[in-house]
Amino acid sequence: MLKNKGKRAYRVLDFLHEHVIAIIIAVVVLAGVISTIAIVKGDVKTSSEKENSIQYEEMSTIYFAMDPVKSLNPLSSQDRDVYYISQLMFSSLFKLNENLNIEPDLVSSYTANSGSGTVSIKLREDAKFSDGSRVTAEDVRYTVSQILRIGDESPYYEYASKIDSVKTSGSYSLTITFENPNDAALDNLVFPIVSSSSYDDSANKIVGSGQYAYDSYDSMKLLKLKPNTYYYGGVPQNRIQFKIIQDKTKTTGLMTTDAITAYVSTAQDADSDAEDKKLKVTKIPSSELEYLGFNFDNKYLAKKEVRQAIALAIDTESLIQDNYGGAGITSDSVYFPGFLGTENKGDFYKQDQKGASELLQKSGFKDSNEDGILEDSKGRDFQLTILVNSNDGSRSDTASSISEALNQIGIKASVKKVSWAEYRSEVRSGDFDLFLGGYQFDKKYDLRSLFSKSNYLGYKNDQILASVKKLETCISAEQQKETYEKLKTMLQEELPYYSLCYKTYSFITVKEFTSTETPTFFDMYRGCDTWKWKKVVVTEQKDDE
Known part of the structure; x- marks a missing residue:
């Protein structure tokens, strides 16, 4: 037994001796393969590899993106970006807070007479333009005259055109009289005030009295703003730079390199794109309302119980997720969510199809032949057509979803998709049962046209109209x-318009x-004077020697 083992050992040694070179080559190749795999997996560091250390640097400049613009003149420019930037550089008599409540800005005190349509104002005496000159009553009078001179090309003409006169009394007192007392609202006095002594409508460098002042401008590259050291509300903590970008769809890409700090996007899929790039996203309500309108000349829809039943049949949360x-x-109304600081309780008519069916039964509808379609007292099928603009994909899909919901409660609903021109014509002529529409409101939220006697619904309610006015x-x-x-x-009880959602x-x-x-x-830049952010700084660690 021991002799056999010895012979096997000698044979192994003979084999190794004869094939030693091949074995060495195989071992070297195998070691190389294992090392390569380890490096690719990151398990082994090469001798030339350096470790990176990520740190954060507190920044004092906020970087924004802006489109190329024709002019920086706040009174005449129709560029969207200039409208928002002007709110950083110019103060107004009054301003709106986040709930659209009116607040004094340059105004120290005021008295209003709704009967005569006059507002008597005392200006702050500590308000100064960025050149150090004081804001006076003459500057207000001059600003109104310039907006009226520019006419409807000014983004503020709609406001100033309602003013009949501005009479000054001394340096800081004035009285504004509106042409029509019904237009004498303080939210018409939110236009930027310019300096009567230095305003030049052909220049980009215009002196304002806001938080920030003009620093420098290259129309192809950059607009720089600096803190207005004379600002009555305190000197801002940050400087601001607007980088001019030809294609704003690339903004989020620039944010991944910290080239842009913050950006408000109106795109429906902006949040998912930002999250993919590991950016932070906060949803903010827009002024874009999506709503369902009822034709009050339709004998069924003239009953508020039927309108309420239709609202109860619809799942607005699902519409938002699936179609928007x-x-x-x-x-909870067609007004802005939380308007004037009230509590927004969401959809007042949360989906309740059982409750919807009960309301329809109380209104005289029943399914006598049990075919799934309700009939009125004369045995006629309850049929409705939803009019929608075929060019709007989200609304077309929403109309189809609403049609399905109405069919589930026994209303034979169909969707009529037409071109924008046809849609507008049929809404204006009242040729519809229901229509799916959208409305983008101005920040003043003047909804008188929706409830006036000439509204497209044929709706009349003097009490509601009086309150709106x-x-x-x-x-x-x-x-x-x-x-x-x-x-x-x-509005919740009457339901002339049913708010489906406000876009965000x-x-x-x-x-x-x-x-x-x-x-x-x-x-769009509210509060940016106190925003805080940190820039990513990557440093390389040296190799150990």
Whole structure:
């Protein structure tokens, strides 16, 4: 037994001796393969590899993107970016807070007479333009005259055109008289005030009295703003640079390299794109309402119980997710969510198909032949057609979803998709049962046209119209809120328009970003004077020697 083992050992040694070179080559190749795999997996560091250390640097400049613009003149420019940038550089008599409540800006005190349509104003005496000169009553009078001179090409003409006269009394007192007392609302006095002594409508460098002042401008590259050291509200903490970008769709890509700090996108899929790039996203309500309109000349829809039943049949949360990409928020009225600081409780008519069916039964509809379609008292099928603009994909899909929901409660609903021109013509002529529409409101939220006697629905309610008009007069913030609370209750009961949702915008920022205030649809850079952010700094570690 031992002899056999010895012979096998000698044979192994003979084999190794004869094939030693081949074995060495095989071992070297195998070791190389294993090393390569380890390097690719990151398990082994090569001798030339260096470790990177990521640190963050606190920044004092906020970087924004802007489109190329024709002019920086706040009174005449029709460029969207200039409208928002001007709010950083110019103060106004009054301003709106995040709930669209009116607040004094340059105004120290005021009295309003809604009967005569006059507002008597005392200006702040500590307000100064960025050149150090004081803001006076003459500057206000001059600004109004310039807007009227420019005419409807000015983004503020709609506001100033309602003013009949501005009379000054001394350096800081003035009285504004509106042509029509019904237009004497303080939210018509939110236009930027320019300096009567230095304003030049042909120049880009225009002196303002806002938080920031003009620093430098290259129309192809960059607009720089610096803190206005004379600003009455305190000197801002940050400097601002607007980088001029030919294609704003590339903005989020630039944010991944910290070239842009923050950006408000109106695109429906902006949040998913930003999240893919590991950026921070906050949804903010827009002023874009999506709604369902009822034709009051239709004998079925003239009954409020039927309108309420239709609302109860619809799942607005699902509509937002399925048809608007999640970029929406429900509202308890057609007014802005949380208007004037009231609580937004979401859809007042949360989906309840059983409740919808009960309302229809109380209104005289029943399925006598049990074919799934309700009939009226004369045995006629309850049929409705939903009119929608075929060019809008989200609304077309929403109309189809609503049609399905109505069919489930026994209403034989169909969708009529037409071109924009046909849609507009049929809505204006009242040739519809229901129509799916959208409305983008101005920040003043003057909804009188929706409830006037010439509205497209054929809806008439003097009490609601009176309340809507009252909101557009010179009443206090407390009176406004009280008026709106009562109006909202009436609108929820009457339901002339059913709010499906308000679209939302995406406030996108770099990852290391903090703020106490966020933008609004009418003030894209709100609070940016105190925003904080950190830039990523990557440093290379040296090899150990």
